[in-house]
Amino acid sequence: MKTGLKSAVVGLALMAGPVGAQTFYWVSHGSPADPVWTYYLEGAKLWAEDTGVDLNTSFHSGDVASHQEAIRAAIASGAAGIVTSSPDPGSLVGVAAEANAAGIPIINFNTPDPTASFDAYVGGDLEFYGRSWAQYLVDNGLVEAGDFVWMPVEVPGATYGVEEERGIASVFEPLGITWEVTDATLDQAEIISRMSDYLLANRSDIDAIIGLGDLVTGSIKRVFDQVGVAPGEIPVVGWGNSLDTTGEVLEGYVNAAQWADPLATSYMALSIAAMAASGIPPGFNVTTGALYEKDTAQVYDDILSGN
Numbered sequence: 017m018k019t020g021l022k023s024a025v026v027g028l029a030l031m032a033g034p035v036g037a038q039t040f041y042w043v044s045h046g047s048p049a050d051p052v053w054t055y056y057l058e059g060a061k062l063w064a065e066d067t068g069v070d071l072n073t074s075f076h077s078g079d080v081a082s083h084q085e086a087i088r089a090a091i092a093s094g095a096a097g098i099v100t101s102s103p104d105p106g107s108l109v110g111v112a113a114e115a116n117a118a119g120i121p122i123i124n125f126n127t128p129d130p131t132a133s134f135d136a137y138v139g140g141d142l143e144f145y146g147r148s149w150a151q152y153l154v155d156n157g158l159v160e161a162g163d164f165v166w167m168p169v170e171v172p173g174a175t176y177g178v179e180e181e182r183g184i185a186s187v188f189e190p191l192g193i194t195w196e197v198t199d200a201t202l203d204q205a206e207i208i209s210r211m212s213d214y215l216l217a218n219r220s221d222i223d224a225i226i227g228l229g230d231l232v233t234g235s236i237k238r239v240f241d242q243v244g245v246a247p248g249e250i251p252v253v254g255w256g257n258s259l260d261t262t263g264e265v266l267e268g269y270v271n272a273a274q275w276a277d278p279l280a281t282s283y284m285a286l287s288i289a290a291m292a293a294s295g296i297p298p299g300f301n302v303t304t305g306a307l308y309e310k311d312t313a314q315v316y317d318d319i320l321s322g323n
Contacts, residue, residue, distance in 0.1 A: 040293075041072050048077075052278060104174055136301055139305075140303065146180035148183070150193075158223075159193055168228065272308065
């Protein structure tokens with residue numbers, strides 16, 4: 017099944033050859049310092065190598081104005097197609113409409129925003145992911161009514177955390193489980209410092225942790241080791257698109273983590289953009305992702321290691 021999917025995607029990308037003289041744009045709200053985004057970028061670069069198509073890439077570290085300007089610059093340049101993540105809910109409604117008016121395919125990836133007129137979405141269902149994390153904790157008896165769950169996130173108010181918290185709330189609110197979302201920032205050293213401080217101050221109150229982003233979930237081992245929390249002492253679920261987190265799952269620091277297929281997400285989003293540029297409207301979205309535990313974590317560790 018996986019082999020067939022890979023062949024289909026590669027075939028779709030290679031059919032994009034006739035647009036090789038044109039330029040496609042890959043625009044991310046992520047940070048170039050975020051190791052997970054290097055995998056998304058790697059998928060985009062591999063697509064460009066396989067197709068021979070010119071590709072411009074850019075990171076905007078959550079800066080909405082900069083992100084919007086990058087898309088407008090792509091439109092002004094006559095881009096063949098644009099693939100973009102969404103920095104904040106509703107933030108790309110205007111620029112998506114401008115791409116539509118210019119007849120340029122614009123594909124949303126990684127962070128969905130149904131309020132914008134994108135031609136297609138490739139990536140996970142963030143609200144579903146949040147609901148799945150909360151349900152995992154409940155179904156496995158790791159939290160119950162009256163418990164408190166800590167949810168660190170890199171960028172409070174950003175699309176990914178907002179959608180994930182909405183899904184979590186749908187499970188926790190009816191059960192009387194409370195939570196708090198805290199700002200961890202996008203700086204790795206600051207994340208570890210802030211998470212360690214919060215855990216030290218609130219350790220006795222925390223019944224479980226949900227990492228709303230890859231950087232925070234990937235910091236659990238370092239934070240636990242620094243504070244003196246043993247693996248498995250506090251249940252943890254969240255994102256899992258980094259070697260840090262696959263290792264944490266294998267070592268028992270994280271119970272379950274969400275894989276989002278970062279390389280495939282970029283590759284497929286660009287393939288769909290190329291297809292649309294060739295006159296074939298997508299008319300569909302592509303959903304990616306899987307929740308993994310210790311028994312399958314090695315599969316994702318191998319992918320991220322290039323094995």
